[in-house]
Each structure stands twice: as structure tokens, then as C-alpha cells.
Amino acid sequence: xxxxxxxxxxxxxxxxxxxxxxxxxxxxxxxxxxxxxxxxxxxxxxxxxxxxxxxxxxxxxxxxxxxxxxxxxxxxxxxxxxxxxxxxxxxxxxxxxxxxxxxxxxxxxxxxxxxxxxxxxxxxxxxxxxxxxxxxxxxxxxxxxxxxxxxxxxxxxxxxxxxxxxxxxxxxxxxxxxxxxxxxxxxxxxxxxxxxxxxxxxxxxxxxxxxxxxxxxxxxxxxxxxxxxxxxxxxxxxxxxxxxxxxxxxxxxxxxxxxxxxxxxxxxxxxxxxxxxxxxxxxxxxxxxxxxxxxxxxxxxxxxxxxxxxxxxxxxxxxxxxxxxxxxxxxxxxxxxxxxxxxxxxxxxxxxxxxxxxxxxxxxxxxxxxxxx
Ligand code: ADP
Ligand code: MG
Numbered sequence: 001x002x003x004x005x006x007x008x009x010x011x012x013x014x015x016x017x018x019x020x021x022x023x024x025x026x027x028x029x030x031x032x033x034x035x036x037x038x039x040x041x042x043x044x045x046x047x048x049x050x051x052x053x054x055x056x057x058x059x060x061x062x063x064x065x066x067x068x069x070x071x072x073x074x075x076x077x078x079x080x081x082x083x084x085x086x087x088x089x090x091x092x093x094x095x096x097x098x099x100x101x102x103x104x105x106x107x108x109x110x111x112x113x114x115x116x117x118x119x120x121x122x123x124x125x126x127x128x129x130x131x132x133x134x135x136x137x138x139x140x141x142x143x144x145x146x147x148x149x150x151x152x153x154x155x156x157x158x159x160x161x162x163x164x165x166x167x168x169x170x171x172x173x174x175x176x177x178x179x180x181x182x183x184x185x186x187x188x189x190x191x192x193x194x195x196x197x198x199x200x201x202x203x204x205x206x207x208x209x210x211x212x213x214x215x216x217x218x219x220x221x222x223x224x225x226x227x228x229x230x231x232x233x234x235x236x237x238x239x240x241x242x243x244x245x246x247x248x249x250x251x252x253x254x255x256x257x258x259x260x261x262x263x264x265x266x267x268x269x270x271x272x273x274x275x276x277x278x279x280x281x282x283x284x285x286x287x288x289x290x291x292x293x294x295x296x297x298x299x300x301x302x303x304x305x306x307x308x309x310x311x312x313x314x315x316x317x318x319x320x321x322x323x324x325x326x327x328x329x330x331x332x333x334x335x336x337x338x339x340x341x342x343x344x345x346x347x348x349x350x351x352x353x354x355x356x357x358x359x360x361x362x363x364x365x366x367x368x369x370x371x372x373x
Pocket of ligand 1: 024025026100101102103104105106107108109216317
């Protein structure tokens with residue numbers, strides 16, 4: 001799973017592919033909504049298909065590094081991220097980001113709940129576990145710190161220091177990206193982590209209900225840094241960074257006609273997600289002469305942690321309901337440039353409640369075309 005495919009960026013520098021994982025959340029249609037079933041379904045552990053809106057007798061099939069179906073547990077999703085974690089103990093960088101429309105499960109995937117913790121708490125726990133398991137004889141001391149920031153309207157804000165102003169992004173002579181003024185809090189255990197993370201997340205959520213669903217319009221980035229120092233001379237130091245990111249909703253705000261949203265705000269979201277898509281595209285096609293990191297704050301910040309020698313996983317979250325159809329299509333096209341139109345009728349079979357209801361109604365529609373008749 002951890003396998004990284006290195007490709008040349010045309011300048012003889014190795015750049016690594018972004019692994020693309022898609023997660024389909026369970027169907028959550030309510031009683032009073034039109035019960036249309038799912039417009040997307042999984043085929044196997046890499047492939048899914050979605051009905052083709054241009055021609056309902058066709059489906060469009062997509063392939064990914066991993067496809068996680070509706071029944072996937074939080075632990076299974078975490079397992080697609082886990083292989084990149086050891087790298088940050090040896091001075092390498094990594095990033096994990098959840099992409100997709102609002103309501104498709106990004107926050108559930110990254111944060112989760114108390115009973116079903118997501119990628120962030122699991123990754124932090126794993127990093128502590130790995131550091132604590134390090135043999136003293138290896139001769140390194142480890143220290144772990146966290147930062148938590150938000151990019152909103154192309155402004156970089158420190159979530160551990162409420163009321164902070166827009167922070168600058170700098171690059172040092174070794175091409176490391178730095179954010180002068182950003183809070184770095186040393187943490188010594190997972191409970192220490194929660195002590196800082198939970199109130200900062202709550203702050204963000206509270207603000208979001210006041211400021212026009214801000215959480216769906218900003219990118220939240222948790223940064224975990226592992227610094228290791230050699231005990232004996234020459235006391236070498238290595239710093240590894242891990243970004244865990246809950247991106248802004250990928251829905252097209254112009255199309256959904258969001259009333260309160262200011263043009264500038266929607267432009268800023270579109271700019272950073274659009275640039276992210278260009279960056280991921282350049283990295284994954286391996287043909288780019290120039291990866292356009294500098295075109296947005298998000299990608300500029302991630303410049304040393306996405307592509308190059310860094311290890312990255314993008315989790316594209318999608319929802320099965322028809323009302324998400326165009327957003328799902330957009331998210332899948334963002335995540336995969338390879339698709340195949342398959343000429344066969346799409347008949348919904350993935351909603352457990354539906355076949356029962358339809359059978360009762362004396363209809364056949366709940367049955368799959370490929371199912372033995
Ligand atoms: P987003 O952050 O992309 O806007 P959320 O994570 O808030 O979406 O998810 C929207 C709703 O769907 C929430 O009520 C969440 O609890 C639920 N949900 C999302 N993914 C899952 C899942 N895999 N299993 C169960 N419920 C989910
Ligand atoms: Mg969310």
C-alpha cells in the first residue's frame with residue numbers, strides 16, 4: 001500500500017504520485033425526500049460506477065488506487081493512510097487531505113466522532129506509538145509538536161491563537177516552507193493533543209454557524225511535526241512534517257446559488273481547490289514542467305509536503321444520493337482522469353431499504369443487472 005510511484009517532472013527531479021482513495025458514505029436519504037436510491041455504486045476494491053446523466057442507459061466507470069464502499073470502517077480508511085506515517089520520523093514530509101462536496105463525509109473521515117474516531121486522532125496516536133516504540137540504542141531523541149491553522153479567503157489563520165492575523169508563508173534556503181508567527185505546541189501524549197485540538201476545533205465549529213457555514217468554506221490544516229536529534233555529536237537534526245487536512249467543500253458555489261456567500265469567498269475557495277487540482281494533476285501525470293504551487297495559499301503551504309519527495313494521500317469523499325450527483329461527478333473527475341463509459345443500465349442495488357420496499361411494491365427495480373436472475 002505504501003508503494004510510491006516516482007515519475008520524472010521533466011527536470012530529472014523525482015516527484016511522487018498522490019495516492020487517490022475514494023470513500024463513498026452510506027446512503028442517508030430521509031423519508032420525506034424522493035426515494036430515488038443511489039446514483040453511484042462500488043464495483044470492487046478499486047472501481048466504481050456512476051450513472052451517466054447524458055444517457056441513463058450508460059454508466060461511467062472510474063478506477064482509483066483504493067475504493068472504500070459504504071460499509072468501510074474508520075479503521076479501514078486509516079489503514080490506507082498508515083503506511084505514510086513512518087516517514088515523518090525520519091525527516092520526510094507527508095500530507096493527507098479529504099476532498100469532496102459539503103455533506104459527503106470529509107469531517108467524518110478526518111475527525112470522526114468520539115465512538116468512531118477518524119484519520120486525525122488515529123494518525124496522532126500512531127505517531128506517538130511509533131516514537132515510544134523507538135529503541136533507545138538508536139541514539140535519537142524525539143519531540144512532537146502540533147500547529148492548527150485555517151485558510152479562509154486566502155488568509156492563513158492560527159487556530160491555536162484565536163484572533164490571529166493573516167500569517168505570511170516563507171521558504172528557506174533549503175526549500176522548506178515556514179509560517180513565521182504560527183503557534184507550535186509541544187505535545188507529549190495523545191491526551192495532550194486532544195487538550196489543544198478539541199477546543200480549537202470547537203471554536204471553529206461555533207464560528208462556522210455564525211459566519212455562514214465557514215467550516216465548509218475554509219480549509220482546516222492540522223500540522224504534526226516530529227523533530228529528532230542525535231544524542232551524540234554531531235547532534236544531527238531531522239524534522240518531518242505531516243499535514244492532515246479537511247478541505248473546503250468542492251461544490252460549485254455559483255451553481256448551487258449560495259445566497260449569502262460573497263463573490264470573493266467563493267472565488268477564494270475555487271482558486272485554491274482549482275490550483276490543488278492542477279498540482280495533483282501535474283504530479284500524477286508526470287508530464288508537468290512546472291507544478292503551479294505558487295498560484296494559491298493552500299498549494300504554496302503544501303509545496304514541501306505534496307509531491308517532490310513527500311508522501312501524499314488524497315481521500316475523495318462522495319455521497320450516493322441523486323442530489324449530490326453533479327458534485328459527485330465533479331469530485332470523481334478531479335480525482336481521476338481515467339474513466340470508461342460502460343453501456344449497460346444502472347440499477348440501484350446498494351441501498352438495503354430499497355429492494356425490500358420495491359419487492360413489497362411488486363417491482364423488479366431493486367435487482368442488479370449483473371445479479372443472477
Ligand atoms: P463534510 O465534512 O464533507 O461536509 P460530514 O463529515 O459532516 O461531511 O458528513 C455529513 C454527514 O454524514 C454527517 O452527519 C456525518 O456524521 C455523516 N457521515 C459521513 N460519512 C459517514 C460514514 N462513513 N458513516 C456514517 N455517517 C457518515
Ligand atoms: Mg465538514
